[in-house]
Amino acid sequence: MGGFKKFLMRGNLVELAVAVVVGATFSGLIQALVTDLVTPLIGAVTGGKQPDFSDYSFTLNGSKFMYGDFVNHLLTFAIIAAVIYWLVVMPMTRLIGFFDRDKQATEKQCPECLSDIPLDARRCAFCTAELTVVPANDRPPV
Template sequence: MFKGFKEFLMRGNVIDLAVAVVIGAAFNTVVQKVVDSLFTPLIGAIFKADSLDTALVVGLPGGGALSFGAVIGAALNFVIIAAVVYFVFVLPMNTLRERSAKKGEPEATLAETEQELLVEIRDLLKAQAQSGGAPR
């Protein structure tokens, strides 16, 4: 039972997931500061409120209130966070990955050449075995 648990914990994908969670938590702080420091004040200035939570509030006859600003603010925060993540982190990483893949193209050609050579060697060995000749 413990052996299986140890194997589960030592799998590469479990460790990768743990690292991703830790990095994600640290990354969340950076993204949240960008949104809170840059975008939220701009949105507040546009709607003339300290935050969207206090903007576009509609009172109800029974004493409650509908906070359309809070819903709009949450949606805007999501879009802004997604844009920051994409343009600051994902797009540059994809660009780097593409550049490294372009540099790696000769290796792919080399791998295909090695495979072709191995196929030729196999075929030659089969032909020698069928003709009864020993390899030199």
């Protein structure tokens, strides 16, 4: 029983549970945004009444295809993907780039086979070409 308790109290599991709850809530919020704001905006731009995409369908050989609900979910997905990209991915990429810009290079490319090899290597481990060693003071930063 102690192992199970340790498993439940691990930081990653708790963070994952919080992320799932926040994600589900965020999904509901975006669904409401699409239904209550985006859909009426489309209706206002097209000059007609508020479209209800969930009622859109077509019939083919007696089978009814309800594609309107798919349009609502597609809009929801696009908005969630855009928000995640602009508010999570872009800032994290910039933050990681900020911390990585001052690192010194630890590898170089072999001029013969273009493999990554250590800076102090005198011979390529992949193609066995002889290499010149660059002094530590002349190495470019990453």
